[in-house]
Amino acid sequence: MYWRLNSSLSSIRIKNWGGEFTVFQPESGKTHFLNEMGLQILTILDRSPATLETICKALSEYFSLQPDKDFPGQIAKTLHRFETLGLITRVKEHA
Amino acid sequence: MTEEKIQGQTDQIITAGQTAAPQPARRRLLKSTVAIPVIMTLHSGAALARTSNLAGAETTFEMDDIPDEVAGDRSDVFCARVEEQLPEGAYDLGETPLFTRISRQKDGGINRTPQEIIDACQQQPQPGIILSSGAFNSIGGRTGWTEL
Amino acid sequence: MKVEQFSLDQLRTLLAGSGLRVKAGPFNLSIQTCLPSLTDQLYRMYSHYSLVDETEIAEFHVRIIPKHSIRRPFVRLIQFQVDGRAPFPPVPVEQALATLEWGINLVIAMRVNHLLLFHSAAVERNGHVLLLPAWPGSGKTTLCTALIHRGYRLFSDEFGLMDPQSGEFFPLPRLMPLKNQSIGVIRDYLPEAVLGPEIPGTLKGTVAHVRPPQESIERADETAKPRWIVFPKWSAGAALRLESLPQSEAFLLLATNAFNYEVLGETAFDAVTSLVRNCECRKLVYSDFDSALAALDELTDG
Numbered sequence: 001m002y003w004r005l006n007s008s009l010s011s012i013r014i015k016n017w018g019g020e021f022t023v024f025q026p027e028s029g030k031t032h033f034l035n036e037m038g039l040q041i042l043t044i045l046d047r048s049p050a051t052l053e054t055i056c057k058a059l060s061e062y063f064s065l066q067p068d069k070d071f072p073g074q075i076a077k078t079l080h081r082f083e084t085l086g087l088i089t090r091v092k093e094h095a
Numbered sequence: 096m097t098e099e100k101i102q103g104q105t106d107q108i109i110t111a112g113q114t115a116a117p118q119p120a121r122r123r124l125l126k127s128t129v130a131i132p133v134i135m136t137l138h139s140g141a142a143l144a145r146t147s148n149l150a151g152a153e154t155t156f157e158m159d160d161i162p163d164e165v166a167g168d169r170s171d172v173f174c175a176r177v178e179e180q181l182p183e184g185a186y187d188l189g190e191t192p193l194f195t196r197i198s199r200q201k202d203g204g205i206n207r208t209p210q211e212i213i214d215a216c217q218q219q220p221q222p223g224i225i226l227s228s229g230a231f232n233s234i235g236g237r238t239g240w241t242e243l
Numbered sequence: 244m245k246v247e248q249f250s251l252d253q254l255r256t257l258l259a260g261s262g263l264r265v266k267a268g269p270f271n272l273s274i275q276t277c278l279p280s281l282t283d284q285l286y287r288m289y290s291h292y293s294l295v296d297e298t299e300i301a302e303f304h305v306r307i308i309p310k311h312s313i314r315r316p317f318v319r320l321i322q323f324q325v326d327g328r329a330p331f332p333p334v335p336v337e338q339a340l341a342t343l344e345w346g347i348n349l350v351i352a353m354r355v356n357h358l359l360l361f362h363s364a365a366v367e368r369n370g371h372v373l374l375l376p377a378w379p380g381s382g383k384t385t386l387c388t389a390l391i392h393r394g395y396r397l398f399s400d401e402f403g404l405m406d407p408q409s410g411e412f413f414p415l416p417r418l419m420p421l422k423n424q425s426i427g428v429i430r431d432y433l434p435e436a437v438l439g440p441e442i443p444g445t446l447k448g449t450v451a452h453v454r455p456p457q458e459s460i461e462r463a464d465e466t467a468k469p470r471w472i473v474f475p476k477w478s479a480g481a482a483l484r485l486e487s488l489p490q491s492e493a494f495l496l497l498a499t500n501a502f503n504y505e506v507l508g509e510t511a512f513d514a515v516t517s518l519v520r521n522c523e524c525r526k527l528v529y530s531d532f533d534s535a536l537a538a539l540d541e542l543t544d545g
Contacts, residue, residue, distance in 0.1 A: 013509065015516050017491035024512040029505060031137040031512055033495055038132035065130060078132040085136065137498050 002091045003079055004049035009042055012087075028086055037063065041078060045088060052076055174216035176223040197225075247290035255282050262304065264295040268415030268463050269358075269404065272347065273301040278321065281307055281339040288340070288418055288439050288452060291460040303350050307339050325350050334445075341442045341450045344418050348401055351415075352502045358413065359514050360502040361403035365412055366395035368543040371470035372412045374403050374522070376500050382477035385425040388453050389532045390539070392433050397459035398467075407507060407514035410521070411466040416459040418452035426451045432532055469518060471542055472497065474526040475535070484528040485538045493524035 013024035021039045023032045034042075037059060044050055044058050056075050060067050082088045174197055175188050197207070197215045207215070216225050246254065246265065257263045262273040263285070276282065295301065303325060310320040310333040320333035323346035330349060334342055352360060364375040364387040373395070375383050384400045391397040398404075398412060400419040405412050418439065421429055426449065429436055439452040472493055473485075497515050498504050504511045525542065529535035 013512060015512075017489070017494065020491040022491070022494055022512070022516065024509055026509060029508045031498060031504075033133075033135040033137065033491070035133040037130070038134045041132055063130070067130075071131075074131045078134060081134055085134075135495075137495065137504075 002049040002051055002093065003045055003055070003083075003088050004091055005042065005045040006087060006089055009046040012042075014039070025085065025087065030085065032085070038078065041075070041082070042087065049091060052079065055079070174223050174225055244294045245290065246286065246292050246294065249286075251283070251286050254286050255279070258282055258285070262301075263289075264297070264299075264301050265289060265292040266295050266463065267292070267347075267417060268399070269413045270303065270351070270355075270415070271295045271299055271301040273304045274307075274343070275305070276307040276339070276343075278307055278309070278336065278339055280336065281343070284340045284439060288437075288454050291455075291457045293460075303347065303354075305343065305347060305350070307343055309336075338442055338445050340418075340439060340452065341420065341445050344420060344452065347417070351402065355404075356503050356506050359405045359407045359504070359507060359511055361405065361497060362401070362500045362502060363403035364400045365398035365403045365414075365469075366390050367398055367414075367467050368395045370467060371543070372398060372403075372467045373471045373473060373539065373543055374412075374469055375473055375475050376403075376497060377401075378474060378476070378496070378500070380477060381475045382425070383475060384419050384421060385429060386475055386477070386529075386532075386535065388419055388421065388429050388436065389432060389536060391456055391459060392436055393536055394540075396462060397455045405469075405514065405518065406466075407510045410468055410514070410517055412469055413466050414459070414463045416455040416463055418454060420447075420450045420452050422450055423448040429453065469522050472519070472522045472524045473539065473542070476526070476528050477530065478528055479530055481528050481530045483530075483534040483538055485525055485542065488524040488526045490519050490524055493522075494519045 007027070011026065013026070015022045019036050021034045021036070023034055023039075024030075025032065040059060040062055041055060044055055050058070052072060052075060056067060056072050059065065059075065060071075065071075079088065083090065177188060197212055212225065216223060246263070249257070254263065258275055258281075259277045260275075262275045264271060264273045266272075274285070306324045307321050308324060310322045312318055312320060312333075319336040321336050321339050321342065322329050322333040323331050323342045325346060331342060331346065361374065362377045364377070364383040366373050366375070366387060373390075375381070375387065377383050387397070387400040396414075397416045397419075398414040399416065401417070402415055403412060404415055421438070426438070426441060430438065437454040439454065441449055441451045443449045472488075474488065474493075474496060494515055497519065498511070501511065501515070504515070507514070523542070527535065527538065529538075
């Protein structure tokens with residue numbers, strides 16, 4: 001199971017507030033507030049579709065984390081949230 | 096997405112595979128102890144919804160006191176779920192008001208009597224108060240509802 | 244021509260006939276009523292407002308009309324109408340002025356979308372706007388009343404009206420409704436303030452309106468750019484605190500505080516971003532006017 005960004009990050013308006021981000025999503029007209037990890041998930045998927053495992057690994061490396069057992073679950077929750085917002089989609093296979 | 100575009104959009108450089116941000120910025124996330132992603136979606140218009148909600152509406156009508164909006168107006172009315180009644184008698188419809196439209200006419204094209212309108216509102220799964228279409232229009236645009 | 248230049252009889256004729264058409268900041272209002280008590284109150288409280296030329300369009304046509312109850316024939320009721328529609332139920336005639344003012348506020352909040360509308364007080368000092376967004380416990384109207392009698396020009400106690408393209412704020416100086424204990428507080432602190440009648444029994448308790456200073460009304464065409472955003476909070480007995488507020492938090496609070504943020508979409512996103520980036524953002528905790536005013540004076544002198 002892969003996750004992919006529905007449209008390029010370049011189509012989303014992003015403003016940096018010292019490491020926190022406001023994001024305007026033109027398709028829905030909604031504004032979101034992300035921390036750095038939230039945005040980094042989108043950045044990872046903007047490069048290429050990825051599995052939950054890959055995303056967790058990339059985040060751990062980027063933020064120099066030692067993730068605990070709850071980490072994948074938290075990332076999965078966020079991915080589902082992004083999916084609800086129409087930012088990302090699940091795909092069975094990565095083309 | 097090119098590095099330039101990312102840079103143009105965010106004031107801080109975040110590039111594929113590595114960060115050009117200095118180490119202190121990278122560690123900021125950890126210092127804030129928020130080692131999980133955070134996403135919040137903004138819901139505006141709540142201010143107006145509250146302002147509008149405190150404008151008030153009548154819950155019960157004596158037959159002779161029914162305002163034109165119920166008895167005389169051809170417009171449908173709306174049953175609004177009440178979250179709480181405030182001390183001054185106003186009604187708070189909450190952050191996400193729920194409305195049920197009550198048609199002015201029953202099946203067969205017969206007009207509902209004012210009492211039938213009141214009963215229809217009270218029989219909802221979550222009974223509430225009756226709003227005229229005018230009041231609904233005042234609130235509806237700010238709560239995701241559109242005029243029907 | 245101003246309302247005060249009419250006789251009471253002339254005003255009565257206007258209100259009962261084609262309507263009193265007055266300038267309210269960037270908008271023109273038409274007000275109609277046959278109610279003698281309301282006419283008297285408007286004669287006093289609207290005295291400094293300028294009339295609009297007959298050739299100009301009035302954006303809002305509002306009326307206060309009598310309503311009758313068959314069941315309670317001796318209870319005198321009135322109702323607010325705008326363009327023939329009544330958003331509120333009838334209320335006792337004594338609440339006419341309060342209902343008129345709230346009704347006009349509601350109409351502005353619902354209909355104006357060429358400007359970004361913040362639920363906020365706005366005052367001007369030294370050529371720039373100080374925004375005081377509303378949030379629970381802010382006491383913004385009471386604080387605003389104090390400010391405008393101490394050197395600040397009133398833009399509005401209710402709406403921050405911003406042109407999303409230019410970032411300019413527009414004045415909309417209107418009657419300011421004090422509620423309950425605030426009425427006595429302002430009477431004590433500002434004996435020079437002109438207050439309308441105390442109106443008990445409204446949905447917000449007892450209300451009395453403050454008439455804006457004449458200068459604020461006369462300068463209602465003078466826009467200004469914002470420079471400070473201060474989120475005030477009154478707290479009994481609290482020591483004064485004026486602290487920096489992270490801009491990200493200010494963005495979030497302001498955007499959720501804007502009546503028509505979602506309507507304006509990306510324009511609003513850019514406008515609020517620009518607003519916050521160009522302003523000093525603070526939160527203010529206060530318990531007395533003197534120290535709050537001193538702190539805000541120092542901030543706006545800088």
